[in-house]
Amino acid sequence: MEQPRGTRVRGTRQASAVAAALTSLPGFCSAQEIHAELRRRGETVGLTTVYRHLQVLSEQGAVDTIRDPSGETLYRQCGSTAHHHHLTCRVCGRSVEVEGRVVEQWAEKVAAEAGFTSVDHTVELFGLCPDHAA
Amino acid sequence: MEQPRGTRVRGTRQASAVAAALTSLPGFCSAQEIHAELRRRGETVGLTTVYRHLQVLSEQGAVDTIRDPSGETLYRQCGSTAHHHHLTCRVCGRSVEVEGRVVEQWAEKVAAEAGFTSVDHTVELFGLCPDHAA
DNA sequence: CTGATAATAGAAACGATTATCATTACGAGC
């Protein structure tokens, strides 16, 4: 797990570009949308590279990921680094970070009662934001 | 929406086979696993047809669907037709139907506070069943 | 500056799902 001495993760133009895009984009976006946004800004970053950085950032906990109803993965840089969930607009991707103590407790209780261990949970809310109410 | 007179949904060997497989399989399975199971039983049903029936059954509410962490869709015939969620084993797919009034209320409250409408929720629990505890 | 190697990016591969469409077979009406 230790880096061979003198070796470190390299800083590249592409890494900063992806991070910057995530910082400026307000809602959840797909990798391809982020790629398109970068090109719009004149940044040349390969789609593969965008995917790779998103994966790394996600593993580091620097960005949150959700899966939209079609199965596509969406990414977003969140304000809080603590555990939380999202209420996301189906139309524009705008999202609100929500926290729910009750849900966490409910999940733990249910898991314990069933004798399951290493239980993880997925809780996602999708709806229409005030601007996109039907 | 009205059927032309005298026309009805036709009962076919394949429809029964898929339904039967779902009834006998204890946990969540992918379309491809169900297809393999049918072949194992000697039933000849095309993969396309399996997908088609699963989709119909799912729309009818006759089977529940979840998405495993890799994004694959899993199907299961549930005991209850009422709204509920699942606690599923990551290894064998065995699952427990769980109900949580608190989660439903929490979702509604959170959505209302944020001014979102038409809010739907996804709540899934994945863990290790007693037989597969690490 | 230089060399070892991390990072990049286009292309090809992948895998689940869906669309196409020629063929099969259910079943309502006789």
Next chain:
DNA sequence: GCTCGTAATGATAATCGTTTCTATTATCAG
């Protein structure tokens, strides 16, 4: 039972997000 319109089937091809491959480029410690 037989016929016929048409729903259902299923092999194949297409789709699409994502990952893998690999030759090339660029970073940075020494």
